[in-house]
Structure formats: structure tokens, C-alpha cells
Amino acid sequence: MAEHHFHLKADWPGLRNDVGTIETVNLKTAVSIPIEMDGPGIGTNPDEMLLGAAATCYIITLAAMMERSKIEKESLTMESVGIVDYTDGIITYKKIIHKPVITLPKNMPENKLRIVQKLVVKAEASCMISRALKGNVEVAVEPVIQ
Known part of the structure; x- marks a missing residue:
């Protein structure tokens, strides 16, 4: 598999409490x-x-895993x-806590419901960003499946 490179340009014109900019292809x-950390609170933050x-x-x-498992x-x-x-x-x-709310079609077979319950946990373990954070930031999932 080939490496993918993502690029970001940053400009920070001032001191601690000034405002900078970041730019990527799509952001x-x-x-x-x-x-909350005594800054100006302008734009987003790390x-x-x-x-x-x-x-x-x-x-x-999670959406990709549900699609592959043919879960509507x-x-x-x-x-x-x-x-x-x-x-x-x-x-x-x-810590990061994800609280997904999954609404399934009525009369979802029990076996598919069990698959969804497994996928909400598996998606967190499989996500590239969760894997990058592992050992440093706890990531938890609190799903609601209805």
C-alpha cells in the first residue's frame, strides 16, 4: 500500500493570545x-x-463497516x-467519548442487531485516529441503538 501525504499550512503572526490560520486542501x-484556556477563542483550536x-x-x-455487513x-x-x-x-x-445514535429499520433481525452492537465497538478499535491516540487518550463509545 502506498503512503498518503496530507499537507497543512499554518500562519501564526503574533504571540500566545493572537489568532492564526491553518489551511489544507479542504479546510x-x-x-x-x-x-477555557484563557485564549481569545476565535476560530477553532487543537x-x-x-x-x-x-x-x-x-x-x-462505523458506516463503512455497517455497509460491508449489509446492515441498513x-x-x-x-x-x-x-x-x-x-x-x-x-x-x-x-478522554474522548463518542455517542453514536443508530436508528435501524423496524423488525431488524436479532442476528443483525448483534452485529451492529459489535460494530460500534470494533469501529473505534479500527479507526486510524483512535489507533494513533491509543496509549495516550482514552476513547470510549456509548452507543444508542434504536
Whole structure:
């Protein structure tokens, strides 16, 4: 398999509490330190971007696994929470919790329901971003299957 290279350009014109920009092929945004960490809170920040990377990787992986398993769904939505500890000037990204809500068609066979229950866990373990975080940031899944 070939390597893939992703590129990001960053510009930080000022000091700690100023605002910079980042740009990739499909994303251009202002960045700054979040208000919760005594920053200006303009644009996004590394904490949100890490959460966004983990969440999008997880939900895409889960959708792909459901498709490969021929599991039909009515909807797949999710909220994710990133928990960052900021104590004595030391910032630690402690945990990410994904809370997918999967709505399945009525009369879903029990065997397919069991497959979905396994896939919500397997998708987290299979996601490239979750694997990159392993050992540093706990990632948990709290699914609702209805």
C-alpha cells in the first residue's frame, strides 16, 4: 500500500493570545487558544480539531463497516465529547467519548442487531485516529441503538 501525504499550512503572526490560520486542501480556518484556556477563542483550536478528527474517523469507519455487513440504517448521528484537564498549567487530553445514535429499520433481525452492537465497538478499535491516540487518550463509545 502506498503512503498518503496530507499537507497543512499554518500562519501564526503574533504571540500566545493572537489568532492564526491553518489551511489544507479542504479546510481553511482561524485558530486560537480556546477561552477555557484563557485564549481569545476565535476560530477553532487543537482540542476541537483532535475531537473532530477522532469523531469523523469513527463515524465513517462505523458506516463503512455497517455497509460491508449489509446492515441498513435509517440514520446514524453522533455527538462526541473531548475531556481536557488543565491543572497547574499542564494540559492533558484525557478522554474522548463518542455517542453514536443508530436508528435501524423496524423488525431488524436479532442476528443483525448483534452485529451492529459489535460494530460500534470494533469501529473505534479500527479507526486510524483512535489507533494513533491509543496509549495516550482514552476513547470510549456509548452507543444508542434504536
